Amino acid sequence: MKRLVLKFGGTSVGTIEKIKKVANIIKKKFSEGNEIIVIVSAMAGATDLLKKKSNLISNNFDNKELDVLLSSGEQVSCSLLSGAIIDLGLKARSWLGWQIPIITNDNYTSSQIMKIKIDEVSNFISNGGIAVIAGFQGISTESRITTLGRGGSDLSAVAVAKFFQTDSCEIYTDVEGVLTTDPSINEKAKKIDKISYEEMLEMASLGAKVMQPNAVQASMIDNIPIHVRSTFSEKAGTKIISDSEIDYNKVVTGVAYSKNNAKVSIVGVVDKPGVAADIFEPIGKNNINIDMVIQNTSLDGKKANITFTIKREDLKKTLGLIEKNKQKLNYNKLIHDDKLAKVSIIGAGMQANSGVTHKMFRSLADEKINILAISTSEIKISVLIRENLTQRAVKTLHKTFKLN
Amino acid sequence: MKRLVLKFGGTSVGTIEKIKKVANIIKKKFSEGNEIIVIVSAMAGATDLLKKKSNLISNNFDNKELDVLLSSGEQVSCSLLSGAIIDLGLKARSWLGWQIPIITNDNYTSSQIMKIKIDEVSNFISNGGIAVIAGFQGISTESRITTLGRGGSDLSAVAVAKFFQTDSCEIYTDVEGVLTTDPSINEKAKKIDKISYEEMLEMASLGAKVMQPNAVQASMIDNIPIHVRSTFSEKAGTKIISDSEIDYNKVVTGVAYSKNNAKVSIVGVVDKPGVAADIFEPIGKNNINIDMVIQNTSLDGKKANITFTIKREDLKKTLGLIEKNKQKLNYNKLIHDDKLAKVSIIGAGMQANSGVTHKMFRSLADEKINILAISTSEIKISVLIRENLTQRAVKTLHKTFKLN
Numbered sequence: 077m078k079r080l081v082l083k084f085g086g087t088s089v090g091t092i093e094k095i096k097k098v099a100n101i102i103k104k105k106f107s108e109g110n111e112i113i114v115i116v117s118a119m120a121g122a123t124d125l126l127k128k129k130s131n132l133i134s135n136n137f138d139n140k141e142l143d144v145l146l147s148s149g150e151q152v153s154c155s156l157l158s159g160a161i162i163d164l165g166l167k168a169r170s171w172l173g174w175q176i177p178i179i180t181n182d183n184y185t186s187s188q189i190m191k192i193k194i195d196e197v198s199n200f201i202s203n204g205g206i207a208v209i210a211g212f213q214g215i216s217t218e219s220r221i222t223t224l225g226r227g228g229s230d231l232s233a234v235a236v237a238k239f240f241q242t243d244s245c246e247i248y249t250d251v252e253g254v255l256t257t258d259p260s261i262n263e264k265a266k267k268i269d270k271i272s273y274e275e276m277l278e279m280a281s282l283g284a285k286v287m288q289p290n291a292v293q294a295s296m297i298d299n300i301p302i303h304v305r306s307t308f309s310e311k312a313g314t315k316i317i318s319d320s321e322i323d324y325n326k327v328v329t330g331v332a333y334s335k336n337n338a339k340v341s342i343v344g345v346v347d348k349p350g351v352a353a354d355i356f357e358p359i360g361k362n363n364i365n366i367d368m369v370i371q372n373t374s375l376d377g378k379k380a381n382i383t384f385t386i387k388r389e390d391l392k393k394t395l396g397l398i399e400k401n402k403q404k405l406n407y408n409k410l411i412h413d414d415k416l417a418k419v420s421i422i423g424a425g426m427q428a429n430s431g432v433t434h435k436m437f438r439s440l441a442d443e444k445i446n447i448l449a450i451s452t453s454e455i456k457i458s459v460l461i462r463e464n465l466t467q468r469a470v471k472t473l474h475k476t477f478k479l480n
Numbered sequence: 481m482k483r484l485v486l487k488f489g490g491t492s493v494g495t496i497e498k499i500k501k502v503a504n505i506i507k508k509k510f511s512e513g514n515e516i517i518v519i520v521s522a523m524a525g526a527t528d529l530l531k532k533k534s535n536l537i538s539n540n541f542d543n544k545e546l547d548v549l550l551s552s553g554e555q556v557s558c559s560l561l562s563g564a565i566i567d568l569g570l571k572a573r574s575w576l577g578w579q580i581p582i583i584t585n586d587n588y589t590s591s592q593i594m595k596i597k598i599d600e601v602s603n604f605i606s607n608g609g610i611a612v613i614a615g616f617q618g619i620s621t622e623s624r625i626t627t628l629g630r631g632g633s634d635l636s637a638v639a640v641a642k643f644f645q646t647d648s649c650e651i652y653t654d655v656e657g658v659l660t661t662d663p664s665i666n667e668k669a670k671k672i673d674k675i676s677y678e679e680m681l682e683m684a685s686l687g688a689k690v691m692q693p694n695a696v697q698a699s700m701i702d703n704i705p706i707h708v709r710s711t712f713s714e715k716a717g718t719k720i721i722s723d724s725e726i727d728y729n730k731v732v733t734g735v736a737y738s739k740n741n742a743k744v745s746i747v748g749v750v751d752k753p754g755v756a757a758d759i760f761e762p763i764g765k766n767n768i769n770i771d772m773v774i775q776n777t778s779l780d781g782k783k784a785n786i787t788f789t790i791k792r793e794d795l796k797k798t799l800g801l802i803e804k805n806k807q808k809l810n811y812n813k814l815i816h817d818d819k820l821a822k823v824s825i826i827g828a829g830m831q832a833n834s835g836v837t838h839k840m841f842r843s844l845a846d847e848k849i850n851i852l853a854i855s856t857s858e859i860k861i862s863v864l865i866r867e868n869l870t871q872r873a874v875k876t877l878h879k880t881f882k883l884n
Contacts, residue, residue, distance in 0.1 A: 092536040096537065130560065133563050137563045140573070144555060148559075155549035156533060156534065156537055156549060158542070159549070162538075175623065
């Protein structure tokens with residue numbers, strides 16, 4: 077007998093009909109002889125609607141009350157789902173975060189799970205019951221409701237899998253798994269059968285939206301194998317596992333992109349120690365994330381050009397911070413460009429393969445795509461290009477690295 | 481310093497704007513130097529919407545899960561209201577049933593409150609905080625969420641007033657108080673300043689919808705004075721108090737009616753002991769309430785006619801039950817009429833006044849209204865009449881007993 081965690085996202089329980097469908101999936105898994113713990117998100121749209129109500133009350137709505145408000149979304153979906161399972165003739169019950177309890181720290185609206193008391197739920201599933209747990213929520217040490225932040229139900233699933241020592245953690249969503257790239261810009265995108273945590277993290281933070289990056293990170297830390305799959309198909313999805321369990325026959329696992337980029341160049345700053353700190357300190361203090369950084373020194377070694385990229389929405393603020401600092405920085409010119417995209421190839425296999433960088437650049441050059449900046453990590457190479465070339469770049473890289 | 485319970489119904493918190501208005505009422509009461517405990521219902525329509533969802537899942541939705549589902553409605557309104565009060569610069573927090581806790585029995589969907597632990601909330605309001613408690617909900621002895629049934633927030637308010645020994649319990653609603661009769665059929669209806677619990681019970685169960693009858697009963701048992709008033713006006717409403725505190729200058733306090741009546745007559749049953757039991761036993765077993773009963777014996781003493789009234793919606797089922805029993809009852813004819821209404825005059829003052837009955841019948845006779853059945857209690861006289869005469873009857877009684 078296996079013990080499974082099945083997590084259903086908001087789109088999987090978005091309507092009454094879908095909730096009934098999910099109840100049937102659970103019934104099937106149960107009838108196959110498994111012990112089942114279900115984690116459920118709020119019905120699609122519910123959380124946004126509640127958030128909107130709080131914003132209409134106040135732009136600065138109290139965090140603790142916000143958690144009481146938002147947690148009601150999962151309370152609705154998990155009671156409806158339990159009711160639907162009971163209606164199929166099975167034994168089921170809902171558990172809210174405070175009932176188990178799922179104990180978190182007191183960081184309201186984005187709490188971390190500290191501990192889960194497993195006794196009651198464990199006893200229930202050992203005696204033939206199906207436990208339906210509200211995702212996204214917990215209880216603080218001062219006995220108030222907490223929530224885990226955006227996508228928190230994935231985190232709930234991973235934490236439950238860890239504390240209950242389940243054999244598997246299945247994340248049900250509205251797509252068939254993790255794809256090699258975005259199918260809306262490349263119809264040749266294919267489902268990835270296996271992906272490492274590290275690769276998935278790079279894919280997730282670059283726009284593959286099937287699982288929250290922090291939940292991937294949590295599963296990596298505790299080595300919890302994840303199976304991302306579709307609620308609406310019986311096909312196997314994508315397994316997210318340790319890279320030691322993956323036999324890499326491909327150098328590159330996927331091609332990701334983000335269009336939300338802007339570049340800032342500060343031309344002709346005096347090249348002396350501390351100048352980069354003078355530039356980036358006020359930006360960092362304003363919670364603006366710097367992505368890529370390139371520094372060119374002039375031939376005479378006296379002046380330098382510093383270029384960096386940020387999120388497009390931060391551009392105006394960033395320019396203001398630099399201009400405010402013009403006297404101190406003593407630069408010649410401030411240039412910016414916000415029609416840029418970042419395209420990345422990701423693959424744990426590239427660590428063992430030389431020539432990947434060269435192959436990527438050649439492939440882009442053949443398509444006459446100019447590279448404006450580069451950044452690399454052990455399992456990822458990203459390039460900054462003009463936004464209107466994104467689709468062409470993704471398609472050629474997808475083909476070059478044999479993902480088609 | 482006074483300690484007040486302020487209860488706001490669903491229509492009072494039906495929109496974000498109304499929630500903000502309620503927050504301002506609370507602020508005003510607080511600034512007058514009172515300790516405040518607020519009880520809040522779900523936003524108007526929310527409970528019905530949740531109920532509808534459960535019905536779409538199953539016609540026989542699990543009671544325990546239904547309570548988890550329905551209690552989310554008050555969770556939303558009480559967190560929004562707390563947030564709105566905090567936004568006005570005051571200290572406030574929400575409490576759900578399980579947090580206080582409000583301990584109930586395990587009678588899911590219609591639980592009774594057994595005990596309320598007052599320490600935490602008491603401490604909070606003694607230190608300048610405003611407590612906002614979700615109405616309608618509690619926690620069972622097995623630590624699961626319970627609800628108190630329809631109108632349960634009124635019951636929450638009365639129980640909180642009792643356990644916290646507050647000085648007053650104000651029920652805010654969308655009307656200015658309890659009226660002498662329904663203003664939609666008699667524009668001469670006037671607000672009643674003071675009414676006894678017993679009178680209110682008769683008024684409530686006959687259709688004056690400002691407060692749930694079982695909450696009135698609970699306040700009567702513990703002698704909790706209630707003040708029913710409008711959220712949208714500063715005028716005093718209706719005080720519901722013990723009849724010993726009321727100086728009756730009027731014999732009749734109000735005129736109530738209900739149109740939801742049907743009459744059944746069984747003509748020519750043998751007049752022997754046990755025949756009434758034979759008729760009413762199967763009806764009672766089917767949870768159909770019998771209201772008025774009239775039995776006429778024939779002149780020869782051998783046959784009798786039995787007439788009784790029920791709710792109109794129960795008519796078909798009742799006729800079926802009697803017909804099924806025809807052989808045993810051995811009656812001649814079964815007659816029914818479902819175009820009937822019941823009109824009642826209510827007044828604790830009538831106990832000390834003779835001639836009220838006579839005056840009522842004369843008044844109706846003058847208007848050519850035929851009385852089909854009569855029932856009386858110490859503080860009420862009800863008559864059954866043709867439904868199309870309801871308005872005329874209410875108007876003439878309202879005038880006769882000087883309520884205009």
